[in-house]
Amino acid sequence: MMPAPDKERLGECRSLTVTCLSETGWHDNDLMLADIKASDGPDASQWTKSWHADNAAGSASLLEVTLLDGQRRKLLIDCGWNTTYMTRRFEDTGVARMLEYGEVDLLFLSHEHLDHLWGLQAVLRYRPDITICVPATFSDTAHAFIRGEHPSPTGSDAQALIRHAGRIVTTPVGVPVPLYPSCVAVAFDLPVLLGIRGEQSLYFRVRDSGTVCVTGCCHQTVTTLADYAVEHISMERTLYGLYGGLHIAPFGALTAKQEEMIKDMHRFGFRKIAANHCTGPAAIRKMIQLGYPIVYGSNGRDSSGTLTLGNGDGVVFE
Ligand SMILES: [Fe+2]
Ligand SMILES: [Fe+2]
Numbered sequence: 001m002m003p004a005p006d007k008e009r010l011g012e013c014r015s016l017t018v019t020c021l022s023e024t025g026w027h028d029n030d031l032m033l034a035d036i037k038a039s040d041g042p043d044a045s046q047w048t049k050s051w052h053a054d055n056a057a058g059s060a061s062l063l064e065v066t067l068l069d070g071q072r073r074k075l076l077i078d079c080g081w082n083t084t085y086m087t088r089r090f091e092d093t094g095v096a097r098m099l100e101y102g103e104v105d106l107l108f109l110s111h112e113h114l115d116h117l118w119g120l121q122a123v124l125r126y127r128p129d130i131t132i133c134v135p136a137t138f139s140d141t142a143h144a145f146i147r148g149e150h151p152s153p154t155g156s157d158a159q160a161l162i163r164h165a166g167r168i169v170t171t172p173v174g175v176p177v178p179l180y181p182s183c184v185a186v187a188f189d190l191p192v193l194l195g196i197r198g199e200q201s202l203y204f205r206v207r208d209s210g211t212v213c214v215t216g217c218c219h220q221t222v223t224t225l226a227d228y229a230v231e232h233i234s235m236e237r238t239l240y241g242l243y244g245g246l247h248i249a250p251f252g253a254l255t256a257k258q259e260e261m262i263k264d265m266h267r268f269g270f271r272k273i274a275a276n277h278c279t280g281p282a283a284i285r286k287m288i289q290l291g292y293p294i295v296y297g298s299n300g301r302d303s304s305g306t307l308t309l310g311n312g313d314g315v316v317f318e
Pocket of ligand 1: 025059113115116216217245277278
């Protein structure tokens, strides 16, 4: 493994503003669960399973970083699933114009799950040459999909796909990779549901406040994510913020093990937690019960209630 850069060299920013473009991976939980369990079960490849295309929505967020010199940088984390739905979300939130005007530096793909990747065409129609950052764990099929050579099972045929014309940047596993001063990508390798591997997350070091962890689904677990930050990113033993899907109990009640993990989050001392997407309402209710500082949402369009930072909602870490 390559040596990690010194923590000091990772830099700091003034602030990070996150806008949730969509936390709605899919519209109907029961239908999604049925599709996951069908066609050879949850470990079968997402690329060969059948999906109810009309159940697709998608997860994506806009991250705006203000650097110490006042420069503002924008990046997207993930691009959702349903191209029509995501196009509407990009239009409604102003992201479509940001992409067209070249204001978004990077599309950071956390992992290749359908609800985070298969909406790529909705980004490419505005900016086909956007730089895309993927973890080293991405499959050949996912790379072929990005190139426009392989359709998703719920998309149009390969002939009609816009081909990505920009750079691909790959994050190696287990090494902090600075993208800007203060903004660090880390890829984790593990087998994940639906026959995929790995997930990458982002860490931001906010001056005078501390480290913020930003996730897509956090399949590596929230404690793995936070432990990594304490060891390799943060100057302090505690962390400032947490945003994104935490994949704790997306489909129902908490197991004893999941409850233990939520209790264990206590040791990181988060001062702002904006969870959404696959975290699960039972998991967020447990965090509230434990007195964790949850940022509530406004239950905007297609969101799952006020417990999550929902569609169109924002949170500022400064
Ligand atoms: Fe997801
Ligand atoms: Fe996922």
